[in-house]
Amino acid sequence: MKTFIIILILVVLAGLGWYFYSQNMNYSGGFQNNSTPTPTPTPSAVNNEIVVKITSDGFSPSTLNIKAGDTVKFINDDAVKHWPASGPHPAHTLCPGFDSKPGINPGESYSFKFAERKTCPMHDHLKPTLTGKIVVE
Ligand SMILES: [Cu+2]
Known part of the structure; x- marks a missing residue:
């Protein structure tokens, strides 16, 4: 029992x-x-800053994988103005806010924090043949 x-x-x-x-x-x-679809911020995660240089050849690197909350700093390393922005050209609506309007002068930079998990195609609004892609994971 x-x-x-x-x-x-x-x-x-x-x-x-x-x-x-x-x-x-x-x-x-x-x-x-x-x-x-709002991103879930991870308290322990460190938000990084990733640098993308823009030259006459375009974005370097042109494709990058980042984490939600990371900031991408675009540095104009060329002698002419560049204008990185979200696709599609010319509306720039796919990743709202990602638009360096009115462009970046030579030697200057533009930073944007990617908070949302999505793939953002990017281009130079002044020279749309220069393209790239930011994958926010
Ligand atoms: Cu554009």
């Missing part, structure tokens, strides 16, 4: 443990669903 009671207690404890575990899983799942 004593053994039976011990087994019964163990079964109840295991059941409770499973119950709380599954509740916890549901909670985090719901939280993730609620937070889309």
Whole structure:
């Protein structure tokens, strides 16, 4: 009889443990669903600054993978003005705010913080054949 009671207690404890575990899983799942499409800031994550240089050949690097919350600093390393902006040209609406209007003079820079997880095609608004892509993960 004593053994039976011990087994019964163990079964109840295991059941409770499973119950709380599954509740916890549901909670985090719901939280993730609620937070889309806004990015989930990770408190421990360090927000980096990534430098992209613009020359007469275009963006360098032209494709970059960054994390949500990172800032990209565009440095005009050319002798003429450049104007990095989000696609599509000329509306620049795909990644709102990413538009260095009215452009960057030689030797100057423009920084933009990419908060949203998405792929942002970019181009030079003054010379749209210069293109690139920023993948925000
Ligand atoms: Cu444009």
